[in-house]
Amino acid sequence: MSKKRYKPLLKYVYKRVFQMIPLLLLISFVVFIMLSFAPGDPALLLIGPIGATPEKINEVRESLGLNKPLLVRYFDFLKNLLFHGDLGRSFQSKRPVTQEIARTLPVSIRLALNAMIISTFFAIILGVMSAIKQYSFLDNITKIIVLTGVSMPIFWLGLVMIVIFSVYLGLFPSSGWGDWRHMFLPSVTLAAYPLAMLARLTRSTMLEVIRKDYIRTARSKGSSEFSVIYKHALRNALIPVITMTGLQFGLLISGSILTETVFAIPGIGRLTVQAIYIRDYPIIQGTILVSAAIFAVVNLLVDISYTFLDPRVKY
Amino acid sequence: MFWKRFKRDRAAVIGLGILVFIICLSILGPIFAPYDPAEQSLAKRRQLPNWENIFGRDAFGRDIFSRILFGARITLIAGLSVVISAMIIGTILGTFSGYWGGLVDILIMRAMDFILAFPTFFLAILIVAMLGPSLFNAIIAVTITTIPQYARVVRGATLSLKGLLYIEAAKAMGASDIRIIIEHIIPNLIGPIIVLASVGLGGAVIMVAALGFLGMGAQPPTAEWGLMLSEGRSYITSNPHMTMIPGIFLVIFVLGSNLVGDGLRDVLDPRLK
Numbered sequence: 001m002s003k004k005r006y007k008p009l010l011k012y013v014y015k016r017v018f019q020m021i022p023l024l025l026l027i028s029f030v031v032f033i034m035l036s037f038a039p040g041d042p043a044l045l046l047i048g049p050i051g052a053t054p055e056k057i058n059e060v061r062e063s064l065g066l067n068k069p070l071l072v073r074y075f076d077f078l079k080n081l082l083f084h085g086d087l088g089r090s091f092q093s094k095r096p097v098t099q100e101i102a103r104t105l106p107v108s109i110r111l112a113l114n115a116m117i118i119s120t121f122f123a124i125i126l127g128v129m130s131a132i133k134q135y136s137f138l139d140n141i142t143k144i145i146v147l148t149g150v151s152m153p154i155f156w157l158g159l160v161m162i163v164i165f166s167v168y169l170g171l172f173p174s175s176g177w178g179d180w181r182h183m184f185l186p187s188v189t190l191a192a193y194p195l196a197m198l199a200r201l202t203r204s205t206m207l208e209v210i211r212k213d214y215i216r217t218a219r220s221k222g223s224s225e226f227s228v229i230y231k232h233a234l235r236n237a238l239i240p241v242i243t244m245t246g247l248q249f250g251l252l253i254s255g256s257i258l259t260e261t262v263f264a265i266p267g268i269g270r271l272t273v274q275a276i277y278i279r280d281y282p283i284i285q286g287t288i289l290v291s292a293a294i295f296a297v298v299n300l301l302v303d304i305s306y307t308f309l310d311p312r313v314k315y
Numbered sequence: 316m317f318w319k320r321f322k323r324d325r326a327a328v329i330g331l332g333i334l335v336f337i338i339c340l341s342i343l344g345p346i347f348a349p350y351d352p353a354e355q356s357l358a359k360r361r362q363l364p365n366w367e368n369i370f371g372r373d374a375f376g377r378d379i380f381s382r383i384l385f386g387a388r389i390t391l392i393a394g395l396s397v398v399i400s401a402m403i404i405g406t407i408l409g410t411f412s413g414y415w416g417g418l419v420d421i422l423i424m425r426a427m428d429f430i431l432a433f434p435t436f437f438l439a440i441l442i443v444a445m446l447g448p449s450l451f452n453a454i455i456a457v458t459i460t461t462i463p464q465y466a467r468v469v470r471g472a473t474l475s476l477k478g479l480l481y482i483e484a485a486k487a488m489g490a491s492d493i494r495i496i497i498e499h500i501i502p503n504l505i506g507p508i509i510v511l512a513s514v515g516l517g518g519a520v521i522m523v524a525a526l527g528f529l530g531m532g533a534q535p536p537t538a539e540w541g542l543m544l545s546e547g548r549s550y551i552t553s554n555p556h557m558t559m560i561p562g563i564f565l566v567i568f569v570l571g572s573n574l575v576g577d578g579l580r581d582v583l584d585p586r587l588k
Binding site: 023026027030031034035037038039040147148150151152153154155156159160162163167250251253254255257258261272273276277284287288291292295296 | 429432433434435436437440441442444445447517521524525528529530531541544548551552555558559562565566569570573574
């Protein structure tokens with residue numbers, strides 16, 4: 001990249017990373033406050049209904065540090081995080097939160113990546129094919145896929161997949177995580193909605209681009225249809241598509257919660273949900289912070305990628 | 316006049332038909348429901364669809380058909396509540412932000428950016444965690460996550476409308492800011508807002524149902540479709556009808572609202588196509 005664009009881009013990146021820090025701090029604070037208002041006592045939930053005397057409850061609360069004033073607890077948390085990289089310990093498993101996240105995050109990322117690859121690959125194929133041959137059979141099929149894809153709740157789709165492929169056909173396991181067989185159904189389920197959205201976007205941008213003058217020029221130049229479509233049209237059409245792929249990552253992170261719950265996958269989404277059930281505040285705090293951070297980083301990467309994709313964009 | 320253009324889009328009309336069907340279900344259904352949706356019958360648990368119970372019975376022996384009918388009402392009201400609340404609050408925030416600018420604009424937009432910094436569903440379950448699981452809190456949570464979209468769009472539209480000459484004329488005549496906003500700016504926003512709302516209805520319904528599925532929304536014995544899905548989940552191998560039927564109705568609802576939303580968008584804002 002020319003030195004002329006390199007420097008302002010770097011400055012932009014620094015600025016964005018700099019802004020991320022107060023944002024994440026604010027997120028951690030707000031999450032902390034919100035959880036402090038949450039109904040339900042973690043100590044009570046840990047002890048269970050039997051043996052829950054007021055003394056015992058208080059004892060557990062002391063050991064979890066829940067009796068200290070709110071701000072003291074927050075600053076302890078912040079101190080641990082910033083100076084020791086420590087997110088605290090799970091109320092339930094007593095293991096460090098960072099360890100739990102390190103255990104579950106790779107699983108979710110793997111799932112999200114699978115889904116992203118599947119959705120992008122098929123969406124581009126479907127989108128381009130249906131744009132080239134508008135009103136054809138393939139175009140109509142694509143439109144139907146798009147329509148059903150955005151209308152299906154992901155948790156229902158997952159259950160349908162389980163019923164068809166696991167129960168009736170017995171091809172794939174219905175839950176768990178291990179080899180590619182475990183990954184197939186959840187990845188496809190998670191990919192459905194992004195696939196539909198991306199296919200629709202690809203189709204409409206391709207349709208727009210094909211009508212542009214420079215395509216006509218390329219054709220009249222005598223370029224092969226293949227080169228016209230792939231070198232000229234697709235490249236320009238892909239810019240908004242790649243942007244959306246990056247933005248879809250946020251949807252994938254969110255969608256992971258439901259997919260992991262349905263397929264019993266040990267990812268960060270399911271960890272968060274279970275932590276909420278038992279009021280395991282440190283875990284909730286940690287997972288939300290980490291997922292917001294990842295979300296912010298991905299958004300930044302998408303914005304940066306704009307410079308490479310669209311030469312008109314300068315920072 | 317818009318109706319004529321709308322009518323031409325066959326898919327949109329089908330979607331409207333679906334929505335009308337669901338609305339009828341939700342209004343008339345509970346009156347004609349054959350059974351009490353909460354009435355249990357331990358002897359007839361998990362019955363498959365039959366002549367007595369069109370959709371069968373669930374894990375507690377409750378008639379699924381009646382539950383679907385009551386659930387239609389709940390789902391429709393939940394979705395509409397989310398969309399209408401987000402629309403009102405988002406419009407207020409967006410117009411104030413766009414019209415007055417300055418500190419108000421910065422504060423409001425920072426707040427919107429803050430909400431958008433969370434992955435959407437994570438924020439929703441966090442809000443429900445804070446407020447406690449209930450259908451009402453689920454609606455609040457989904458509304459909060461939806462407001463920024465409306466605020467941003469309205470702000471953008473307000474900014475572009477602000478500079479129009481007739482606004483300047485109104486100001487010169489001494490019209491107050493609020494009056495200008497209400498009489499001049501908001502009427503021009505109706506198009507994009509309606510589009511956002513109709514397209515967003517499906518998403519709102521899915522999110523509320525998802526929270527219900529996780530047990531963070533409607534609580535038993537409420538006949539909410541998402542909750543019914545999760546209740547039927549344990550028996551998915553033997554009695555899939557308990558899970559599949561509420562899910563199919565959810566899909567139908569969302570499909571209908573998406574078709575109508577797309578149709579409305581094509582009529583009201585063809586640029587967006």
